[in-house]
Amino acid sequence: MLSKSLCLVLLVLSFSASAVVIRDDVDDAKYRVSDSELPALADIPMEGQGVLIDPQWVVTAAHAVTWQSGGVNAVTINHVPRHVERVVLYPGYQKLPQPLIDKALKTNDATQIIAFLSASNDVALLKLSEPVTDVAPIVIYTRNDELGKNIKIVGRGATGTGSRGQDANGAHRTVLRRAFNTINGVQDRWLCYTFHKPPSALPLEGISGDGDSGGPVLIQVNEQWQVAGLVSWKRGKDNAILLHPGFYGQTNYNVRLSHYTNWIDNVILTDKERSGGSTVDGKS
Secondary structure, three states: OOOHHHHHHHHHOOOOEEEEEEOOOOOHHHOEOOHHHOOOEEEOOOOOEEEEEEOOEEEEOHHHHHOOOOOOOEEEEOOEEEEEEEEEEOOOOOOOOHHHHHHHHHHOEOHHHHHHHHOOOOOEEEEEOOOOOOOOOOOEOOOOOOOOOEEEEEEOOOOEEOOOEEOOOOOOOOOOEEEEEEOOEEOOOEEEEEOOOOOOOOOOEEEEEEOOOOOEEEEEEOOEEEEEEEEEEEEOOOOEOOOOOOOOOOEEEEEEHHHOHHHHHHHHHHOOOOOOOEEOOOOO
């Protein structure tokens, strides 16, 4: 049974987020896609996702792997389990402190949690034991011009509609869906987009839901989709805790990968003595 604290992290702040919550006036079938939509998508056990960016490396959100007490020993890519040799967290990454959780539960105000998340570096790399040869890695979007770009989000987690929010009792791993949105905010670490209510929304607009942290935010370049962000956390119009995410007006905060390309390149290219970060087991 989930602890009260973990429920806050997973449900209140949608800190385990991705999947697709859709427009209430569009048939769900139009959002559903086959796995060929993004073969480089990596499924983390139980819930959570990442993206294959190198034959032997997956990038994901740090919290998607650190909340699992047993660690992440494998991911599934293209329906094939792939053994994870090690997990490299961005240097200095910290889990959400318990006192902030307790205070938010007591006051119904998540202001300090939002400040903590805003200053965090929620990114990690998973090194696979063997290179993936049956799926092409996806390119990281390295430009700094994300503001105003249309994006595609892809995920398997919880769903719902903007008018009634995410399905409260729905599973956190369902069928693959994709939706679109527009980047309307850029910070050093974050790319942001908001779920707009029709008729202001894009034809297939959506927002991530619970279940697939680390899932991709994609930008198209010369007919090729590149991964620009990773789903991390969301907030409503104010700083009250969100017991029921997925409504119109909510904003998603996604790890901005262009901010982390030097670190990612360093870890992958050197691949020695666990440089560039620390592992989940605390070694470096």
